[in-house]
Amino acid sequence: MNVLIDNREVFLSGFKNTGILFVFSAFFALILGTIVAGMRVSPAPAMRAAGTIYVNAVRNTPLTLILAFFALGYPRLGLPHLDYMFAAIVGLSLYTATYVSEAIRSGINTVSVGQSEAARAIGLTFMQTLSLIVLPQAFRSVVPPLFSVFIALLKNTTVAAGFGVVEAGGIRATLSDLGEPLLPGLLWVALIFVVLVLGILTPLQRYLEKKWRVAR
Amino acid sequence: MSSVLFDVPGPKTRTRNVYLNIITVIVAVGIIAFILYRFYESGQFTAKKWEIFTFPRVQQMFLTVIGATLKAFAVAAVGSLILGVLLAFGRLSDNKWVRVPCYWFTELFRAVPLLILMMIMYYGLPSVGVKGITPFLAVVVGLILYNGSVLAEAFRAGIESLPKGQREAGLAMGLSKGQVLRIILLPQAVRSMLPVIIAQLVVILKDTALGFLITYNEIIYYANYLGSQGQYGSPVVPAFMVAAVLYVGMCLILSGIAKLVESKMSSRVKIVKVKVGTAG
Numbered sequence: 001m002n003v004l005i006d007n008r009e010v011f012l013s014g015f016k017n018t019g020i021l022f023v024f025s026a027f028f029a030l031i032l033g034t035i036v037a038g039m040r041v042s043p044a045p046a047m048r049a050a051g052t053i054y055v056n057a058v059r060n061t062p063l064t065l066i067l068a069f070f071a072l073g074y075p076r077l078g079l080p081h082l083d084y085m086f087a088a089i090v091g092l093s094l095y096t097a098t099y100v101s102e103a104i105r106s107g108i109n110t111v112s113v114g115q116s117e118a119a120r121a122i123g124l125t126f127m128q129t130l131s132l133i134v135l136p137q138a139f140r141s142v143v144p145p146l147f148s149v150f151i152a153l154l155k156n157t158t159v160a161a162g163f164g165v166v167e168a169g170g171i172r173a174t175l176s177d178l179g180e181p182l183l184p185g186l187l188w189v190a191l192i193f194v195v196l197v198l199g200i201l202t203p204l205q206r207y208l209e210k211k212w213r214v215a216r
Numbered sequence: 217m218s219s220v221l222f223d224v225p226g227p228k229t230r231t232r233n234v235y236l237n238i239i240t241v242i243v244a245v246g247i248i249a250f251i252l253y254r255f256y257e258s259g260q261f262t263a264k265k266w267e268i269f270t271f272p273r274v275q276q277m278f279l280t281v282i283g284a285t286l287k288a289f290a291v292a293a294v295g296s297l298i299l300g301v302l303l304a305f306g307r308l309s310d311n312k313w314v315r316v317p318c319y320w321f322t323e324l325f326r327a328v329p330l331l332i333l334m335m336i337m338y339y340g341l342p343s344v345g346v347k348g349i350t351p352f353l354a355v356v357v358g359l360i361l362y363n364g365s366v367l368a369e370a371f372r373a374g375i376e377s378l379p380k381g382q383r384e385a386g387l388a389m390g391l392s393k394g395q396v397l398r399i400i401l402l403p404q405a406v407r408s409m410l411p412v413i414i415a416q417l418v419v420i421l422k423d424t425a426l427g428f429l430i431t432y433n434e435i436i437y438y439a440n441y442l443g444s445q446g447q448y449g450s451p452v453v454p455a456f457m458v459a460a461v462l463y464v465g466m467c468l469i470l471s472g473i474a475k476l477v478e479s480k481m482s483s484r485v486k487i488v489k490v491k492v493g494t495a496g
Contacts, residue, residue, distance in 0.1 A: 186340040
């Protein structure tokens, strides 16, 4: 308990940065993932191919490598400077977007065929069918897997600690510099994550799942 | 599936699709060309930066670190599968004193970030006097605890999705509960959960890369080391490119093998399909 109280600023600022990473990455990943999912079911073969290649390439690359590239490789390319926080957000968004797109794509599959057939029968175009009929229904059945993706994202933010961002995963290094006991400190970090995941996100997931369940 | 979302294209749509295709190709090629141009502009393709990869010693080291990654993957995969089966059996036990701890075990270890688990092993335990924790041990134990818990959920979901008659028939034949689980339920559950199990194996392979952050000498660790070699022009980007190709290659091979096994197994028996999300 003492480790937590004595170093509350370290913990607070660490988890604040984790929160920033999580919220921004989740937001961008959701947008990018939806676009990629749309590309992967589109009528144009080149779009499908581009979406598939992106998803397969990024999903098979470790997050550590993606973040390492943005933190250590990117500055060598002579492009506008990114601070570590922003680089981590870009990396996490690109990585998580592939999982979001897969979740949404499988959601599109659960919408019954009759829905899109009816939409086509009344003359809606592909974009209209997708945005007005299929996606609103798909999003509901996508809520549980999407939440799992975001829970994974929350845990994945810790990897950014290795690349210059002072967040929850970096609390260990700070405590180590301060000469505080490491094991209790790390156990507190773990406990806070357990509370965030099991105490907040999972119940929210169950609640939304129940609220938006589609009767089929 | 995708054909449901749009009609068979008519002449107008076909023209539009051609335009869409062209635009997509232009955008995609544009992005790739921009990245390559930036790489070229900043000198990532100069011979100096790639020279280091031609040394036999460096290539041997790459084989060594690939071996280190695969070793951690193999040990962790086997360990996770065993732990997963044990935890799944525990969660299905009739005894409350076995069931409840197994439930909390899986819930807890799925909620803690894997990197924090590895840090607890590698930095936390030695600080209270536990000796002999190598980076390899920390990586493998972390991976086993986390992925074992995830796999336990997969096995459990698979077993619970089986028709009730399977268990009842087994019990009626006079098999014990344990025998029913082992001989009747588990083989069928494994078969129906194979896609999830395989996806999780790919996750294990990718997550070995977290070892980089606790100084386990694997592919990214070595790539990063090469990147810091000033006399060869600090080839950070080339080294990461090599690492990315290695990882994508290994994951695709693993997925390929997995698909092969899956099609072999599912062609024999019709299986129950169950959906469970995997965590990345």
